[in-house]
Amino acid sequence: MPELNLSSAPAHLRHGSSIGQPLTRRDGLLKVKGQATYAADNHPPGMLFAVMAVSSIAHGRVTLLDVAAAKQHPGVVDVMTSDHKPQLAIDPEIKTNPFVFRMEVLQSNEVRYANQPIAVVIAETLEAATEGAVLLAPRYENLPALIGLDAGESFVPPVVGVGNPTENHRGDVEAGLASSAKQIDAIYETPPQYHNAMEPHAIVASWDGDNLSVDMPTQGLMLSLGRIAELFGIAPDKIHIRSPFLGGGFGSKGLMSGPPVLGIMAAKLVGKPVKLVLRREQMYGPVGHRAPTRQRLRIGADGEGSLTALDHHARTLSSTFDDFYEPAADASHTLYAAPAIRTSHDAVRVNTGTPLFMRAPGEATGSIALESAIDEMAWACGIDPLAFRLKNYAEVEPITGKPFSSKALRACYEQGAARFGWAKRPLQPRQMRDDAGLLVGWGMGTATFPALMFQAAARAAIRRDGSGVMEIGAHDMGQGAWTALAQIAADAVGLDIDRVEFKAGTSDLPDAGIAGGSAHTATAGAAIHSAGAAVIAKLADLATGDERSPLFGAGNAGVIARDGRLIRRDDESRSESYAEILARAGVAEVEARGTGAPNPAAMEEYAMHAHGAVFAEVKVDPDLGQVRVTRMVGAFAAGRIVNPHLVKSQLFGGMIWGMSFALHEEAITDRRSGRIMNANLGEYHIPVNADVPPLDVITVEEHDPHVNALGIKGVGEIGITGSAGAVANAVWHATGVRVRRFPIKIEELLTQL
Amino acid sequence: MKQFDYVRPATVAEAVAAAAQPGAVYLAAGTNLLDLMKGGVSRPDRLVDVTHLDGLDQIERLADGSARIGALVSNADLAHDADFARSYPAVAEALLSGASAQLRNAATVGGNLLQRTRCAYFYDTASRCNKREAGSGCDAREGENRGHAVLGWSESCIATHPSDFCVPLVALDAIVEIEGKNGRREIALDELHRLPGSSPERDSALEPGDLIVAVRLPPAARGFAAHARYLKVRERTSYAFAVVSGSAALRIENGKIAEARLALGGVAAKPWRARAAEDVLKGVTPTADAFQEAAWRALTDAKPSGDNAFKIELARRIVVRALTLAAAGTPARIPALPASPFASTSGAIHA
Numbered sequence A: 001m002p003e004l005n006l007s008s009a010p011a012h013l014r015h016g017s018s019i020g021q022p023l024t025r026r027d028g029l030l031k032v033k034g035q036a037t038y039a040a041d042n043h044p045p046g047m048l049f050a051v052m053a054v055s056s057i058a059h060g061r062v063t064l065l066d067v068a069a070a071k072q073h074p075g076v077v078d079v080m081t082s083d084h085k086p087q088l089a090i091d092p093e094i095k096t097n098p099f100v101f102r103m104e105v106l107q108s109n110e111v112r113y114a115n116q117p118i119a120v121v122i123a124e125t126l127e128a129a130t131e132g133a134v135l136l137a138p139r140y141e142n143l144p145a146l147i148g149l150d151a152g153e154s155f156v157p158p159v160v161g162v163g164n165p166t167e168n169h170r171g172d173v174e175a176g177l178a179s180s181a182k183q184i185d186a187i188y189e190t191p192p193q194y195h196n197a198m199e200p201h202a203i204v205a206s207w208d209g210d211n212l213s214v215d216m217p218t219q220g221l222m223l224s225l226g227r228i229a230e231l232f233g234i235a236p237d238k239i240h241i242r243s244p245f246l247g248g249g250f251g252s253k254g255l256m257s258g259p260p261v262l263g264i265m266a267a268k269l270v271g272k273p274v275k276l277v278l279r280r281e282q283m284y285g286p287v288g289h290r291a292p293t294r295q296r297l298r299i300g301a302d303g304e305g306s307l308t309a310l311d312h313h314a315r316t317l318s319s320t321f322d323d324f325y326e327p328a329a330d331a332s333h334t335l336y337a338a339p340a341i342r343t344s345h346d347a348v349r350v351n352t353g354t355p356l357f358m359r360a361p362g363e364a365t366g367s368i369a370l371e372s373a374i375d376e377m378a379w380a381c382g383i384d385p386l387a388f389r390l391k392n393y394a395e396v397e398p399i400t401g402k403p404f405s406s407k408a409l410r411a412c413y414e415q416g417a418a419r420f421g422w423a424k425r426p427l428q429p430r431q432m433r434d435d436a437g438l439l440v441g442w443g444m445g446t447a448t449f450p451a452l453m454f455q456a457a458a459r460a461a462i463r464r465d466g467s468g469v470m471e472i473g474a475h476d477m478g479q480g481a482w483t484a485l486a487q488i489a490a491d492a493v494g495l496d497i498d499r500v501e502f503k504a505g506t507s508d509l510p511d512a513g514i515a516g517g518s519a520h521t522a523t524a525g526a527a528i529h530s531a532g533a534a535v536i537a538k539l540a541d542l543a544t545g546d547e548r549s550p551l552f553g554a555g556n557a558g559v560i561a562r563d564g565r566l567i568r569r570d571d572e573s574r575s576e577s578y579a580e581i582l583a584r585a586g587v588a589e590v591e592a593r594g595t596g597a598p599n600p601a602a603m604e605e606y607a608m609h610a611h612g613a614v615f616a617e618v619k620v621d622p623d624l625g626q627v628r629v630t631r632m633v634g635a636f637a638a639g640r641i642v643n644p645h646l647v648k649s650q651l652f653g654g655m656i657w658g659m660s661f662a663l664h665e666e667a668i669t670d671r672r673s674g675r676i677m678n679a680n681l682g683e684y685h686i687p688v689n690a691d692v693p694p695l696d697v698i699t700v701e702e703h704d705p706h707v708n709a710l711g712i713k714g715v716g717e718i719g720i721t722g723s724a725g726a727v728a729n730a731v732w733h734a735t736g737v738r739v740r741r742f743p744i745k746i747e748e749l750l751t752q753l
Numbered sequence B: 001m002k003q004f005d006y007v008r009p010a011t012v013a014e015a016v017a018a019a020a021q022p023g024a025v026y027l028a029a030g031t032n033l034l035d036l037m038k039g040g041v042s043r044p045d046r047l048v049d050v051t052h053l054d055g056l057d058q059i060e061r062l063a064d065g066s067a068r069i070g071a072l073v074s075n076a077d078l079a080h081d082a083d084f085a086r087s088y089p090a091v092a093e094a095l096l097s098g099a100s101a102q103l104r105n106a107a108t109v110g111g112n113l114l115q116r117t118r119c120a121y122f123y124d125t126a127s128r129c130n131k132r133e134a135g136s137g138c139d140a141r142e143g144e145n146r147g148h149a150v151l152g153w154s155e156s157c158i159a160t161h162p163s164d165f166c167v168p169l170v171a172l173d174a175i176v177e178i179e180g181k182n183g184r185r186e187i188a189l190d191e192l193h194r195l196p197g198s199s200p201e202r203d204s205a206l207e208p209g210d211l212i213v214a215v216r217l218p219p220a221a222r223g224f225a226a227h228a229r230y231l232k233v234r235e236r237t238s239y240a241f242a243v244v245s246g247s248a249a250l251r252i253e254n255g256k257i258a259e260a261r262l263a264l265g266g267v268a269a270k271p272w273r274a275r276a277a278e279d280v281l282k283g284v285t286p287t288a289d290a291f292q293e294a295a296w297r298a299l300t301d302a303k304p305s306g307d308n309a310f311k312i313e314l315a316r317r318i319v320v321r322a323l324t325l326a327a328a329g330t331p332a333r334i335p336a337l338p339a340s341p342f343a344s345t346s347g348a349i350h351a
């Protein structure tokens, strides 16, 4: 692969350190020129094209594939089926660790969901492979399919999300409800949703003997590497994965799924490099989705509007063969100070691809229900929704009683409300109209997302010429890791960002952990920070121990690294450049490693979350029921902001997704066949430009000494939470109609307007 | 992809000859046809590319006051033709409310008329669909059908025709000029699209090899320019097909409706001309009551084909609103959000 040429041009103004500066994306120029090489842009010599054939039934067995017909088609080289494929080293059904999900890689002729891969056609052209897949004309033994949240007996899964307890409680919910003056008991439904990253899942795989080269977008280089190694029975160091850019992942490219494994198998089968790219509709099955939920919220409040109890139950579903349970009810753990809280989940199994993490898993689904219910409760108590939330403000984490490591939510409420003009909101719904007679409504929601940390390592070096190197297998999914992490790296080694060679996005670099859980900047950033500190310490040892250095003897006082020089902390007139130190010591470079990891002691003591407040204005046609968001303000407190530009983009994106959740997004499943009937971006609606109103994001100052060394909380997912509920609540405020099934559809409003 | 022949005839006569054989289809901009081919819904043996035919890309004003639009005029060029938009504002508004700017730049007049239904079961080749495969059944009938027809449907097919463009066209009595094996003929647009009956596999009255060469708006169509609107309710502000749409055009003389034209989109397998409703409006004062009456008349025969009863009520309200907007007068400029209930919202800059 050609070296990445990340440019900082146009030159950035620097004021002091890099962290906190609104640098534009360093990969921006590459991207607008079409020079950023995404996985599917690779085309090694001799490469063949692989196309998956997928099942049209949701449950049963493939009984016949017309392999001969496919093979006869000009250009078709081979057809990989469950009877004709390279052997894997281990059974893909075995879950070797909790982050392994079962995948369909032609291990049998069984079909467990619609759009499951059932064969792979390999050909000289994409067109030939595509036609070959059609010519297979599969026949099936069709078995009854389980579809939807009422498909069968529900059960209580052992855990939800990633190892969260299925049930939690604090206090006596039933007593709290019994003693309350006002109660809400309502059911909210959220639909299945698909990640729909712009870039489809893609792989270009080539084998050279036992060495495997892979171009593939991944949010988890090391997890992918480990999974490929065990599936193919080769040592991890024989595998090289390049993933410099992802065209979005949102959780669907976090863990190894079946299709890229099929690409590697196909390359092995034909002994040539192979490219396999999913078609849009093929992304509705084997690469995860957000499961639908049906959530019941029972809330009690006393005569003053203080919560007495909060009971949140979520029904969700998983596949018939694996387990992922959307932890929707957990959204009620952190926000509102009810003396009694209970959250619980149950699930049914259906014939679907296994659901997965999708941007704010649990928080997004749970938040829209919780924020709607809180809004309903505020109305029942006759209290303004913001005043109600402030009245029930959690000073400690309600479910655990732990103090927060930091929580600037009050400031978010204040600043967001002021910017939005919330004070002028009439309490009653259906009070506001615009000049054209459209109903206007204002709603709000509270945003929250945990501040997580995973494990990461980084390698830093200072070179003879005084420049720096920072290496970490980090992932840029579009969020801006190439820029934000390079900023942290520059500060970590005390250099201008242009003097640091920042390497990321390949599997030969130190493990950056998974880019998920809104934890990548924090986790990778912490590793970079510590690697930088370590290499500077080595450099300082060289100088302070050498009597020829002006820093000789400064060991105890300490030195500061700034602009490529080490400077005596207690006497800034004494300094020496990195290049001078290395030249005199006669070494080509010094290097050191660092790690980032969660701090168990801090986690034990504190609840760690980012927070925010989102305010939305909608307009609704009073006769026709069409809804449009016309204004949104979000104020978020998420610890240290590494790059305000990129953070705003993340928050904008989240808010748009929230509005999408409330008004647009839904996978429509045929109730009989289990097929997704709108598996394309024409009919699976996400907001278009004309739907997106002026968005206003405020980042509220927050210093958190506990989350990690840099005080970073992460902003990738929080924007969805709060926003979806704010839009739904604004629709109610505009119309007086409370819709509890999302997305809000015209017919739900039409008959009640 | 299936192998197919591709021919690029130089003249209309050559095109008609090339398309006369079974398995041949015309290719215009391909924004619909190529999607159907990629999905295996349409598997032609021969594509007859008409985009290079001469003389089909003109917008002409004929001596008698008609407008004649060549079949290859792009949707965008037509909508942005100032004279055309002034004379037939509802048609321009409908065009601009369709698809996306990119698609409108490519899509042709002929292709828009003959675009196929968006019924998801028609697109899903694993489903039974009488339109795709005659006699196979209709999986939409008991399926996910909240978007399907409420007028003119049959047990064989409940699909709708998705075009926005066709709705004001049919209201304005547009005529389709066709070149076929036996030479030139013309039919009313209202006769072009077929209701499904027991043969939904036939979308239109065209015979194999028939080429649409132009669409004509008769002289009278111009008479509605002062009071003509298109209104389209959809699930997002732009880039979505209509849930239901309506076009209303009025000729108002001395405070009374001299003549009304009304058509609905997204409700049937064809753009739905509501003549009974037009009749009740003739000669009356444009009032809310009159429009309500018209709305009831327009939907008298409507019945749900599935989970879509709401479309009947929505259609009624659209009729009332479209008539109200038309009576209020055509705006000087097409709104930034064409045909949208939010057309009046300030701050909107594009759709």
Ligand SMILES: Cc1cc2nc3c(=O)[nH]c(=O)nc-3n(C[C@H](O)[C@H](O)[C@H](O)COP(=O)(O)OP(=O)(O)OC[C@H]3O[C@@H](n4cnc5c(N)ncnc54)[C@H](O)[C@@H]3O)c2cc1C
Residues within 6 Å of the ligand: A682, B025, B026, B027, B028, B029, B030, B031, B032, B033, B034, B035, B050, B071, B097, B098, B099, B100, B103, B106, B107, B108, B109, B110, B111, B112, B113, B114, B115, B116, B162, B163, B164, B165, B210, B211, B212, B213, B239, B240, B241, B242
């Ligand atoms: C994502 C998406 C969204 C869309 N949204 C909308 C919307 O909101 N409203 C709307 O109205 N439309 C919408 N469309 C449809 C769009 O308007 C049509 O695809 C387009 O008008 C077709 O024109 P074309 O020139 O590309 O036709 P083609 O795709 O080339 O042809 C379509 C059909 O017409 C036939 N044909 C074409 N020209 C002739 C001719 N001169 N004589 C005889 N037969 C001919 C072809 O054989 C083919 O069967 C959308 C399309 C897409 C893909």
Ligand code: SF4
Residues within 6 Å of the ligand: B117, B119, B120, B121, B122, B128, B129, B130, B131, B132, B137, B138, B139, B140, B141, B156, B157, B158, B159, B200
């Ligand atoms: S409604 Fe018509 S187009 Fe849709 S599946 Fe039925 S027959 Fe086919």
